[in-house]
Amino acid sequence: MLHLLRAAALALLAACLAPVAAAQAAYPQKRVTLVTHSSPGGGSDVFVRELARHLGPVLGVNFAVENVTGGSGAKAMAMVARGKPDGSVFYVTTPTYIQTTLLSKPDVGYTALEPVAIVFEDPEVVFTRAQAPFQSLAEVIEHARRNPGKARWGAANPTSLERIALERMARKMNVKVPVVPHEGGGDLMINVLNGTLDIGVGEVEELKGQLQAGKLRILGVLSDKRMPLLPQVPTAREQGVDVVVRKFRGLAAPKGVAPQAVQALEAGLRKVLATPDYRKSYTESNLVPLLLGHEEALRFTNEAAAEIGQTFRELGITK
Template sequence: MMIKTLLASGLLALCASTTALAQADYPVNRVTLVTHSSPGGGTDVFLRALTKHLGGVMKTSFAVENIRGGSGATAVAHVAKGPADGSILYGTTPTYIQTTLLSKPQVGYDGLDPVVIIFIDPEVIFTRADSPFKTLADVVAHAKANPGKSRWGASNPASLERIAMEKLARAGGVKVPIISHEGGGDQMIGVLNGTYDIGVGEMQEIQGQLEAGKIRLLATLSETRIESLPQLPTAKEQGLNVVVRKFRGLAAPKGMPDNVAKAWEDAVKKVLALPAYKAEYTKEHLTPMVLGREAARRFTADVAAETTLSFKELGIIK
């Protein structure tokens, strides 16, 4: 009788343990992460690198789907109509907020629910390697001493990079023509040939020119120094109070259960600690900043408010 009781107790314990493990598993066996980015673009690369490591942690399979159109609006609408069971999410950046403010699509950024913020993707100010500018103060002093002769490069007119340059000019008390482009390539050419005194971009897109010794970094527009570039001062440290927050995260259709959202927060924390993944994102100079759903909601709302104010100051929206 004693043996039967012990066996029964053991079986109950095993069943309980098995049930706990089953409950800990992610509720769906396949997850699609959607991006408006084209294959090889920034968010596409970010999502594919992330999912390569997430599969083993979350015990589920992943696919990245590229949905183009409407500067992200088509992808956002597609995800918003999907099930809220954790099987589909959207790779977020400030673009989905900017697109909403500028084009007022049927489904905007607020049609999705932020689940987790994963990285801050620092924006940096750079100049050609043989330019006379060693600091932002040098750039501002040159603009003040040579009215009408300075030119600064940026991405398209409504980009975060363009906003950053406008803020930098205001902080420095200078009026400088800021020339916009459709992408970083044309801007880089302008910096390299001396057409522009400075340019602005993400580390990933300028890394090749930096490693080739063709450009020099002057500042990061992050709140604090980039951990992998401790020698690079922030704009704030150089007397120009300009901070822009380019983030990378995930958002889901509204109605995702709390336990599923928590599973993402927990999984992201584990993945960021993996040595193999840490080596990858450190090389890309991405700064981890894990915010769970509630914090991600507040963060996204703050960025949207900041972007709205910036667009109004630039006269882009009323």
């Protein structure tokens, strides 16, 4: 019993001191570059610009977002890996940077970076243009089955989690459909809107403008449960398609990143996630807070890499 009381007392003391420590931890840089592989308007681009808008005043930092497209994230990873580990540059992480490494084996992969935080889980949805004849995933699959060679599905880039999800969906439903890759979610959405593609996979945040304008329709959610803000949209599983995707959004730094920067960043993220304005913003974007600090982020990333590697082997993509 004594050790339980001592543990409780220490926990209470830590909770009382945490706000003071966070307040004293000044961020070591005044200007920070956030590098994303996403094209402007893509999911990662939208996420990081909104995060920077709210996090900047909390940390007293001027954030600059830089879009480094090409190589499915390889160019962006290489740029950040060459940066100074002083907290002045971060890479905006998604499962894509793991997939690019496992598939393309670039000179600089995800292991050359140091995960410092996982901020959100970002549910993926399957969408089509509003004028399309499809009202469900079953109708999309039936169209592909009855029209071999004519159906076209789209994903953000060649090694993206979205593309793998569509490849899995095609395999599970026993249909042959080309999955067309793009450099980012913005390019993908254009090709769904103009009818070049039957469906695409993306996040609600990057689709929000076109959804509000009535130009896109969401057909299914690739999560294990429905989204709170879209309770009328069934999951893929509910529609007989056993595909679940877990997409995360976080930050990684050059190896050996300064502990002061890591600690101050984590404190700032915890604070900004609790602010009413940012909570309203990410809730409306259907982002699910999943704040993991430095050590947890590293462990999470390694587990995600093992899971993605297993999926690739099951699909016959890698040996």
